[in-house]
Amino acid sequence: GAGVSQSPSNKVTEKGKDVELRCDPISGHTALYWYRQSLGQGLEFLIYFQGNSAPDKSGLPSDRFSAERTGGSVSTLTIQRTQQEDSAVYLCASSLGLAGEQFFGPGTRLTVL
Amino acid sequence: AQSVTQPDIHITVSEGASLELRCNYSYGATPYLFWYVQSPGQGLQLLLKYFSGDTLVQGIKGFEAEFKRSQSSFNLRKPSVHWSDAAEYFCAVRPYSGGYQKVTFGTGTKLQVIP
Known part of the structure; x- marks a missing residue:
């Protein structure tokens, strides 16, 4: 596609439920990143995938957060047993290789009631 | 570890007026520097970037930024x-x-x- 796409654009869930957020990177981009943007905060790095290498999970805030990237393309960020503090915009980005410019998707706005 | 400070949370300017947005960074050496813009409901779009060379960088939409090593700044x-x-x-x-x-x-x- 022309750019990074994310779905859903908005997600409202109840506390304790699991959610899955999807990211489709730009075709051919080998690197994929997940960020969290909370109100009044900058972007918080969550996780990074590069090709077939082991992902850098150092930014995941708790073991309730996980992500996978299938076939080196689409990625899913899963949040288990959601909490109200998980409410944020989750942004995905992709880049062509390690040092390439990151292109961002429109984000998924997650609201945990 | 590197850090970035944007001291102004909110700025209001009149249409047609000039604009300067401040950015200071902390890092032991010269880093790559970027400015992104985010419109409501949109992802981030890269305005410009500095890697090396000329310290005045031109970007899209008429924006520019100047890297000042002595001040650790990269104002837009x-x-x-x-x-x-x-x-x-x-x-x-x-x-x-x-x-x-x-x-x-x-x-x-x-x-x-x-x-």
Whole structure:
């Protein structure tokens, strides 16, 4: 596609439920990143995938957060047993290789009631 | 570890006026520097970047930024603001070394443009 796409654009869930957020990177981009943007905060790095290498999970805030990237393309960020503090915009980005410019998707706005 | 400071949370300017958004970074050497813009409901779009060379960098939409090593700053400027520039602006830094390095973002500056 022309750019990074994310779905859903908005997600409202109840506390304790699991959610899955999807990211489709730009075709051919080998690197994929997940960020969290909370109100009044900058972007918080969550996780990074590069090709077939082991992902850098150092930014995941708790073991309730996980992500996978299938076939080196689409990625899913899963949040288990959601909490109200998980409410944020989750942004995905992709880049062509390690040092390439990151292109961002429109984000998924997650609201945990 | 690198860090980025955007001291202005919110700025209001009149349409047609000049604009300067401040960004200071902390890093042991010269990093890669970026400015992104985020319109409501949109992802981040790269305005410009500095890797090396000329310290005055031109970007899209008429923006420019100047890297000042002595001040550890990378301020964003525009000579004449348009109403469509109302958005949130993020400065970001990445270490200048090979391989993957995390990008650290500032907390953003929200720009309001009044007629």
